[in-house]
Amino acid sequence: MKHCIYLLFVVLVFTGCKKEEKEDPLDILTGKTWKYSLVDKNPSTNGTSISVPFNVLADCEKDNTLQFKRDGNLIMYTGNAKCTLNESETRTLSFSYNKQTKELIIDGIKCEVLELTKNQLKYKAPVSYQTGYVYVMFILE
Structure with missing residues (x-):
């Protein structure tokens, strides 16, 4: 009886555990139509070294999409x-x-991806201002 329980346990462990496969980041990036967002679904990926302001969207940009x-x-x-x-x-x-x-790299501008999941793409990019370049965070969902 002890062997039957042990065998049942082993079978359950091997059939119940599914190997989690990581999806290719390029598949995630190209697999959907993205839209700008101001809601950060995962602030823990922002990094701790510097505070990066969010991109401010004009009303006319809020319904734009990207593929x-x-x-x-x-x-x-x-x-x-x-x-x-x-x-x-x-x-x-x-x-x-x-x-x-x-x-x-978007149109020659180097951006650092902070998060890339099926739910959110978050990256920081240099944006030119009169005082020089400032890194701004962009969020797409």
């Missing part, structure tokens, strides 16, 4: 709210992503 394509193109779709009268419906930029360094 990272496997061919290295980032398609930005303008929503119904336009920032200018003659704003085009789409804009195509180049991008690349380095899984090892977590560096996302």
Whole structure:
């Protein structure tokens, strides 16, 4: 009887445990249409070395969406709210992503990915101001 219980326990352990497979970051990045967000679903990934301000969205940007394509193109779709009268419906930029360094380069601008999950893409990027460059955090969901 003791052997039967032990055997049952071993069978349950091996059949009940499923190996968790990590999804490829590029699959996550290119697997959905992203939208800007100001809600950080996971503040613990912000880092502790410096405080980075969030990107401030204009009302006309809140309905924009982005699609990272496997061919290295980032398609930005303008929503119904336009920032200018003659704003085009789409804009195509180049991008690349380095899984090892977590560096996302968008149209030549190097960004540091802080989090990349199915629920959230969070990265910080240098933004030019009159006083120089400031790192700003962008959140996409």
